[in-house]
Amino acid sequence: MLDVKHIVSILPNQPGVYQFYDKHGNILYVGKAKNLKSRVASYFTSQKHESFKTKKLAGQVYDIKHIVVETETDALLLENNLIKQYQPKYNVLLKDDKTFPWICIKNEEFPRVFSTRNRVNDGSEYFGPYTSAVMVRTLINLVRQIYQIRTCTYKLTEENILNKKFKVCLEYHIGNCLGPCENKQTEEDYRQTINQVRKILKGNIQQVQEYLKELMLECAERHQFEEAELIKQKHELLQKYKSKSTIVNPKINNVDVFNFYERKNNAYINFLKIINGAIVQSHTVEITKKLDETREDLLAYAILDIREKVSSSSQVVYVPFDLPELPGISFTIPKIGDKKKLMELSERNAIQFALHVEKKKNDISERFRKPPAKLVQLKTDLRLKEVPFHIECFDNSNIQGTSPVAACVVFKNGKPATKEYRHFHIKTVEGANDFASMEEVVYRRYRRLIEEKRNLPQLIVIDGGKGQLSAAVKSLKKLGIYGKIAILGIAKKLEELYFPGDSIPLYLNKNSSSLKIIQHLRNEAHRFGITFHRNIRSKIMTKTILESIEGVGPKTIEKLIKEFGSVDSIKTKTVEDISNVVPKKVAEKILKRLSEN
Numbered sequence: 001m002l003d004v005k006h007i008v009s010i011l012p013n014q015p016g017v018y019q020f021y022d023k024h025g026n027i028l029y030v031g032k033a034k035n036l037k038s039r040v041a042s043y044f045t046s047q048k049h050e051s052f053k054t055k056k057l058a059g060q061v062y063d064i065k066h067i068v069v070e071t072e073t074d075a076l077l078l079e080n081n082l083i084k085q086y087q088p089k090y091n092v093l094l095k096d097d098k099t100f101p102w103i104c105i106k107n108e109e110f111p112r113v114f115s116t117r118n119r120v121n122d123g124s125e126y127f128g129p130y131t132s133a134v135m136v137r138t139l140i141n142l143v144r145q146i147y148q149i150r151t152c153t154y155k156l157t158e159e160n161i162l163n164k165k166f167k168v169c170l171e172y173h174i175g176n177c178l179g180p181c182e183n184k185q186t187e188e189d190y191r192q193t194i195n196q197v198r199k200i201l202k203g204n205i206q207q208v209q210e211y212l213k214e215l216m217l218e219c220a221e222r223h224q225f226e227e228a229e230l231i232k233q234k235h236e237l238l239q240k241y242k243s244k245s246t247i248v249n250p251k252i253n254n255v256d257v258f259n260f261y262e263r264k265n266n267a268y269i270n271f272l273k274i275i276n277g278a279i280v281q282s283h284t285v286e287i288t289k290k291l292d293e294t295r296e297d298l299l300a301y302a303i304l305d306i307r308e309k310v311s312s313s314s315q316v317v318y319v320p321f322d323l324p325e326l327p328g329i330s331f332t333i334p335k336i337g338d339k340k341k342l343m344e345l346s347e348r349n350a351i352q353f354a355l356h357v358e359k360k361k362n363d364i365s366e367r368f369r370k371p372p373a374k375l376v377q378l379k380t381d382l383r384l385k386e387v388p389f390h391i392e393c394f395d396n397s398n399i400q401g402t403s404p405v406a407a408c409v410v411f412k413n414g415k416p417a418t419k420e421y422r423h424f425h426i427k428t429v430e431g432a433n434d435f436a437s438m439e440e441v442v443y444r445r446y447r448r449l450i451e452e453k454r455n456l457p458q459l460i461v462i463d464g465g466k467g468q469l470s471a472a473v474k475s476l477k478k479l480g481i482y483g484k485i486a487i488l489g490i491a492k493k494l495e496e497l498y499f500p501g502d503s504i505p506l507y508l509n510k511n512s513s514s515l516k517i518i519q520h521l522r523n524e525a526h527r528f529g530i531t532f533h534r535n536i537r538s539k540i541m542t543k544t545i546l547e548s549i550e551g552v553g554p555k556t557i558e559k560l561i562k563e564f565g566s567v568d569s570i571k572t573k574t575v576e577d578i579s580n581v582v583p584k585k586v587a588e589k590i591l592k593r594l595s596e597n
Helices: 004-010 036-042 054-061 073-088 133-146 157-160 188-201 207-219 225-245 297-307 335-369 373-381 434-451 468-478 513-547 554-564 567-571 574-577 584-595
Strands: 016-021 028-035 061-066 094-095 101-104 113-116 123-128 255-263 265-277 278-288 316-320 328-330 390-397 407-411 422-425 459-463 486-491 497-498
Touching: 004 265, 004 390, 016 036, 016 073, 028 036, 028 073, 036 061, 073 133, 101 133, 101 188, 113 133, 123 225, 133 188, 133 225, 188 207, 188 316, 188 497, 207 225, 207 434, 255 297, 265 297, 265 335, 316 335, 316 567, 390 434, 390 513, 407 434, 407 513, 434 459, 434 468, 459 468, 459 513, 468 486, 486 513, 554 567, 567 584, 574 584
Parallel strands: 255 316, 316 328, 390 459, 459 486
Antiparallel strands: 016 028, 016 061, 094 278, 101 113, 101 123, 255 265, 265 278, 390 407, 407 422, 486 497
16 A cells, blocks of 8 residues: 655655656656656646546656656656656557668768668768658768769779779769769779768758759860759759758847647647758658646657757757746747747648648548448449448540540548549540540549559549540559559449459449449549539630630730630620620620620
């Protein structure tokens, strides 16, 4: 039995960390305190504001241990380390088990530059870690576009090169490497290239640009115009990358930005790393609250954890509210200007992440709800592996071969999810080719879902027979998801259902709920596609007729379409109505021309 009064009586009125244990010796909770005696005592006094979870924790405490420290800051740091070490049941859970990628400049002759998730203590240089694999790929691609760096794993020692142990490979012949393996590039020249790469990875793009500009001018003075042009292209590539990444004041350098968003029992903390005015890292974590943790405690805990994971040494950290001091960190609460905009951007990132997480949780929980009887019947009738909570249907529209478009409609839980419907302009197919159009649209749709890490459907319905179905299957195979999603085609005449690899169609009872769902999908896709196609044709017709009128140019046509929508709509207007957009004489010409059609 825990003698609370005795334990509290011997606790000091000093900062420290306390640990609660159950009767089996398992650690339940680690907390920090400015005053150990008063903080621990508060758990065992009847207070109206105490939560049920706190009362439950207090009822399980069998032993209490404590550690005295010098300051409240020391208590926060120690608490953080103990939570990571023991992961107690009642402490906050930071949901983030990712290992972040680094960019490595290998410690070797003619160093390679590549991405890795494993740091090796061999003298190599590591830049990062990066919270986005996309950022890593972008930087690696940028470096390889600008500089000719080897990708092979040859051991390019001086002895091996002189002994002609290696031969140049395809990378040399296509211009991606200068062939150091055959002594076609000196190590000194290669090292200069690596120095420029190092500056880019450190965020010093301006220095590299200045160096390239000087080099370009030198080449031009020596009449080496082809080399000067190549250097100019590298300079422009860097400028393009810089313009995309620089979104704040370039004077804001080596700063960490953290913002906080709280929703129900979860907190979401976003982190941005700013180097020379550019966001080079962005990461958001979710923390599940266990007791009555304050927002200050949650944010401080996340800051310590994230900065450790990304190896941040920034001394300036922007935060949304006051936090206890931490060694080596200067907290700033931005109020105006670019710094304030960064805080707002960080908050938007946290909110978007929260909405994404909640949607994902809802989608998962939806799968475990009792499914509607009609979906269970559909699973049985189509011999599917799982209940199709999420179904998508595709249809092509190219009336008289003009303006080919396609539509994708989405059903969730057996009902239309109209906000998720999508239109497609056919981009790679010329003329009326239903099969090629279907192949393109299905590929684009699921490539995007995969890239955005969104949920794929359990069933795909193709409006068309064997040809359209085969085209869709081709795209699923290209994406590596064929066999993971059920797919069928519905022929319009006899409502025949075709499955891949089966020449014999399936016929469902005309009155069955399963056929009605598939027909509803097909009809919705057809309606949605036809409406989109008609709107496009109407705009094209509007533009064609209006172009033939003297005094009506492209900008005027754009204004008219924006204001009235179509030719039919303009026909119903008066001269006064149209005069609000164009001069009165032009309005009269337009109505006269339209009345002739």
